[in-house]
Amino acid sequence: MEIFLQQLINGVTLGSIYGLIAIGYTMVFGIIGMVNFAHGDVFMLSAFIALLLLLLLTQMLGLAAAPAFVVALVAAMALTALWNFAIERVAYRRLRGSFRLAPLISAIGMSTFLANFVTVTQGPNNKSIPPMWDEVIKITSGGAYDVTLSYKQILIVVVTGALLAAFWFVVQKTSLGRAQRACEQDAKMAALLGVDVNRTVALTFVIGAALAAVAGSLYLLQYGVVKSSDGFVPGVKAFTAAVLGGIGSLPGAVLGGLLIGLIETLWGQYFSSDYKDVAAFSVLAITLIFMPSGLMGRPDVEKV
Amino acid sequence: MPAEKMLRALREAGWATLVVAGLSFPIIAYRAEPDFNNLLALQPRWPLFLQFCAAAFLLRFFLSLWSGGEAKVKPARVWPKLPWLGPLLLAGLTVYPLAVVALLGPQAALKWIDTYGVQILIYVLLGWGLNITVGLAGLLDLGYAAFYAVGAYAYALLAPLTGLGFWALLPVCGLLAAFWGFCIGFPILRLRGDYLAIVTLAFAEIVRIVLINWDVVTHGEAGLFGFPGLNFFGLPFIPGPRGFAAHFGLPFQGVQKQIFLYYLVLVLALLANLVSLRLRRLPLGRAWEALREDEIACRALGLDTRNIKLTAFALGAFFAGIAGCLFALRQGFVSPSAFTFSESALILAIVVLGGGGSQLGVAVAAVFLVGASELLRELTFLKSVFGPDFDPAQYRMLLVGLAMVAMMNFRPRGLVSTRAPTVRLSNPSSGPSDHLLPQGEKGVAS
Amino acid sequence: MTRWLQDPILRVDHLTMRFGGLLAVNNVSFAAGRGDITALIGPNGAGKTTLFNCLTGFYKPTSGRIAFSAGRLDDAKIGTLTRSARKHDGETFLLERMADHEIVRKARLARTFQNIRLFQGMSALENLMIAQNEALSRAAGFSFIGLLGLPSWRRAEQAAVERAVGWLDRIGLRKRADDPAGSLPYGDQRRLEIARAMCTNPALLCLDEPAAGLNAAESHGLAELLRGIRDEGETSILLIEHDMSVVMRISDHVVVLDYGQKIADGSPAEVREDPAVIAAYLGVEEHDEPAVEAALQGQALGSGA
Structure with a gap:
């Protein structure tokens, strides 16, 4: 029972991070109908940027860990947003009218580039930082196993919740959100009505990257280690989360993230930790085959 | 101004x-x-x-x-038809290993035949196989390395188990991979293009994780080795009286095995090329291309899109299985690390850069992508420039990624993008397809 | 009793298609006569294309029956088939139970699309060859005989090319046989799509707005082509059309839909005079409303049987 509770907590933490990445997938898919395959690598890149900034601030400027982390997080959001802005401009913008698989192939190329770019510039090995902010709250004690909840985990869940709420507000209430929904329905018509489609799409990429950077920084904080090949598997899992929640739906992305996080940790605990990735990949295949519109998405009617 | x-x-x-x-x-x-x-x-x-x-x-x-501020519209470049190119290339490929041995001697030639010959030809074969699925039928398969792995593991497991030689196992490897292609293809037939791509990726990752963890059979990360290698119609490539060299009265040299493997791979690759080219002009190949162009129109013409997709998947996988078997023979060991997603991405890049549907383009892309990085490895002075831990393989994938992005942005239909119709009415100047039309047809020309 | 009820090739009974809360086709029944050109008309959004998609298997209708026979459509046979779980008995087909490619191949129903769906990158000739793919594929021994290049395969391919060339001649596109279909002018693409559908050897040809975007001369040519196909007697035609000059000139029978319901059914002359049709197309003046209502009710009673 204690172990189950502990894994539940761990699963929700991991799931929050997947959910933050998944929002980036779901927004881009919603607005230009493209599977942004490179998004996982943008997440990995953001974790590297946060790592370097954190080291820079603590070692060279002598800041304490907590303020350094906050500054690194905000700066990583800005720099990752710039990266994704450049990526959209270079790799995807031209392809909106091209044949239907072109953006996906371009995104695979971009993903390959990013992973190897980080390998070349930072080396292929694990980069680990000393654990920071490790205080925990004991939820149960005296049993065979103490169930703990760390402040980091609370922070991760709270940040995810707050960002989702802020984000929901943006999409529902602001003119950017309205422009996004208009492009989602019909980009050509939106352009005719004076919506700057290029700007709206670029902003979508920028926001997606900023959220991925939050996920990347929190991932670094929680697990303390990152390497250049870490974009692929978390990326696929976050995409699974987006699909499971219903691609195009924001709450769906977070719900899907939590589910994937829980499935992964519980599967790892009770079945086989060697095969825990198989669980996520199977969920992906099964969802796409049997319910491609996910839990909260709209069904896709085939136009003839 | x-x-x-x-x-x-x-x-x-x-x-x-x-x-x-x-x-x-x-x-x-x-x-x-x-x-x-x-x-x-x-x-x-x-x-x-x-x-x-x-x-x-x-x-x-x-x-x-x-x-100059404004983009100029360039006229599409028409590639000159070079009828002598095919035979010339074929002749070059045929004499290559013998020429290398003559020039460098048997010891130094080993690497040139193995790394630049056999390895590149295996990638050409893989590229041609994936070209059927991606280039002709338009189904984006991101898990191609899984079928490659099925072929390689099938040989590595079955060769010691059954005691059969590779002549018997070669088609078995292909058929097993095709069977897997069929099984993976079946549930995903109804999916839209990008979802289909992602599911193939998921399946391939599952296959790889199973290969890593199913220790009893696959020996995990360590992989399989020590399985029987190549033999020349029953004659093993070993020194001593029962080997290939002794039987033909030649002095034993390690390079003999490499030369035989080279010709084996060359013949199989050419066979695959011939089958692809011919299929393209048959109803099946035409249906693949029609499927790539417009699936709904295919259904309205009574084509069974399910079977068309399955055959494209299975035949692509068949070639990968054959290539996997050859990979096992070349390496002498197989392990999961050879069949990662980046392997699938590399083969996909070969097809994409080769220009979907073009056989020669795929071959050129394979030579360039695989050969260039191997060549870079040779250039030791680069290490003195870039430092001792300079590894061209890392830069290769970095450049492959950039090249894919550039290709999609500037030449989405491929480098060699002119598509020759599979059947013609008029007398073409030198179309590749005219010799397959019955003679009478040419007279119908208007 | 009118001709299309005596010898129908297609009979649609109480067909309904619902998308979520939207009733796109609502309890529509009609028959198309053998050897006729039947026109399906109605304002935009009347459910014509949805009905077409139900006929050709692209949509599964929510309820209703679609019976079809290239031979003779017999009420008793339809009844037996409906009670059984089968799709067809080899002559009579229940289309709502069949998959799209089976409908083309077994029942011999072919269609074109409102927005032309040619294989743009493939040549005009190849487009017509793909329409004959099933027969060719059998002749090629599912590729095995074809790979070996045996004479039987060569003969079959030559026959298919000749058939395709015949159609290219008929639509005046022989000179452009080897050009990509996407490079042809719009009107030629429309005709090529019809020729491609005809190459599947259909008993019923379903055309979705074949005259859309054509100029007067092209529309005239199209009307001649369709009349020619009908007069050969092998193929009946069902078409959706907005161009009333084409409809009135060539059709033998007109069915009018509005808001998913059938509001009129008869010869072109009858339909032209029908107040419900005039109301649907031109809108209704306040003082005309009672008359139109009465006419609509009369229609509903008349067609309900």
């Missing part, structure tokens, strides 16, 4: 420099490496950072200066 242009170029170059500076700020300016206490420490690399910024400035500046 020139001053105005110059100013504009300067402004644009300034912006580009700012963006590049932002992109490369921490990731290029610093490198995090563990120090003696195993704690990460930053190594500044500001000169490199400045080089990047300067390069961005100059590149953007001259591009704006020369671009």
Whole structure:
């Protein structure tokens, strides 16, 4: 029972991070109908940027860990947003009218580039930082196993919740959100009505990257280690989360993230930790085959 | 006017420099490496950072200066028909190993035949196989390495188990991979193109994780080795009286096995090419291309899209299975690390850069992508320039990624993009398909 | 009793298609006569294309029956088939139970699309060859005989090319046989799509707005082509059309839909005079409303049987 509770907590933490990445997938898919395959690598890149900034601030400027982390997080959001802005401009913008698989192939190329770019510039090995902010709250004690909840985990869940709420507000209430929904329905018509489609799409990429950077920084904080090949598997899992929640739906992305996080940790605990990735990949295949519109998405009617 | 242009170029170059500076700020300016206490420490690399910024400035500046402001529409380039090219290439490929042995001697030739000959030809075979699925039928398969793995493991497991030689096992490997292609293809037939791609990726990753963890059968990460290797119609390539060399009265040389493997792979690749070219002009191949163009129209014409997709998947996988068997024979061991997603991405890049549907383009792309990075490895002076841990393989995938992006942006239909119709009415000047039409047809020309 | 009820090739009974809350086709029944050109008309959004998609298997209708026979459509046979779980008995087909490619191949129903769906990158000739793919594929021994290049396969391919060339001649596109279909002018693409559908050897040809975007001369040519196909007697035609000059000139029978319901059914002359049709197309003046209502009710009673 204690172990189950502990894994539940761990699963929700991991799931929050997947959910933050998944929002980036779901927004881009919603607005230009493209599977942004490179998004996982943008997440990995953001974790590297946060790592370097954190080291820079603590070692060279002598800041304490907590303020350094906050500054690194905000700066990583800005720099990752710039990266994704450049990526959209270079790799995807031209392809909106091209044949239907072109953006996906371009995104695979971009993903390959990013992973190897980080390998070349930072080396292929694990980069680990000393654990920071490790205080925990004991939820149960005296049993065979103490169930703990760390402040980091609370922070991760709270940040995810707050960002989702802020984000929901943006999409529902602001003119950017309205422009996004208009492009989602019909980009050509939106352009005719004076919506700057290029700007709206670029902003979508920028926001997606900023959220991925939050996920990347929190991932670094929680697990303390990152390497250049870490974009692929978390990326696929976050995409699974987006699909499971219903691609195009924001709450769906977070719900899907939590589910994937829980499935992964519980599967790892009770079945086989060697095969825990198989669980996520199977969920992906099964969802796409049997319910491609996910839990909260709209069904896709085939136009003839 | 020139001053105005110059100013504009300067402004644009300034912006580009700012963006590049932002992109490369921490990731290029610093490198995090563990120090003696195993704690990460930053190594500044500001000169490199400045080089990047300067390069961005100059590149953007001259591009704006020369671009003239507005894009010019270039006429599509028509590639000249070179009827002598095929036979010439074939002749070159046939004499290649013998020429290398004659030039360099049997010891030095080994590497040239193995790395540049056999390895590249295996990738050409893989490229041609994936070209059926992706280039002709338009089904994006991101899990091609899984079928390659099925072929390789099938040989490595079955050869010691059944005692059969590779002549018997070669088709078995292909058929097993095709069966897997069929099984993976079946549930995903109704999916839209990009979802289908993602599901193939998921299946391939599952296959790889099983290969890593199913220790009893696959020996995990360590992989399988020690299985029977190549033999020449029953004659093993070993020194001594029962070997190939002794039987033909030749002195034993290690390179003999490599030369035989080279010709084996060459013949199989050419066979695959012939089958692809012929299929393209048969109803099945035409249906693949029609499926790529418009699936709904196919259904309205009574084509059974399910069978068309399954055959494309299965035949592509069949070629991968054959290639996997040859890979096992070449390496002498198989392990899961050879069948990762980046392997699938590399083969996909070969097809994409080769230009969907073009056989020669795929072969050229394979030679370029695989051969170039191997050549870079040879150039030892690069190590003195870039430092001792310079590994061209890393730069290869970096460039492959960039090339895929560039290809999609500038030439989405491929390098060799002119598509020859599979059946013609008029008498073509030198179309590749005319010899397959019955003679009477040419008389119908208007 | 009118001709299309005596010898129908297609009979649609109480067909309904619902998308979520939207009733796109609502309890529509009609028959198309053998050897006729039947026109399906109605304002935009009347459910014509949805009905077409139900006929050709692209949509599964929510309820209703679609009976079809290239031979003779017999009420008793339809009844037996409906009670059984089968799709067809080899002559009579229940289309709502069949998959799209089976409908083309077994029942011999072919269609074109409102927005032309040619294989743009493939040549005009190849487009017509793909329409004959099933027969060719059998002749090629599912590729095995074809790979060996045996004479039987060569003969079959030559026959298919000749058939395709015949159609290219008929639509005046022989000179452009080897050009990509996407490079042809719009009107030629429309005709090529019809020729491609005809190459599947259909008993009923379903055309979705074949005259859309054509100029007067092209429309005239199209009308001649369709009349020619009908007069050969092998193929009946069902078409959706907005161009009333084409409809009135060539059709033998007109069915009018509005808001998913059938509001009129008869010869072109009858339909032209029908107040419900005039109301649907031109809108209704306040003082005309009672008359139109009465007419609509009369229609509903008349067609309900």
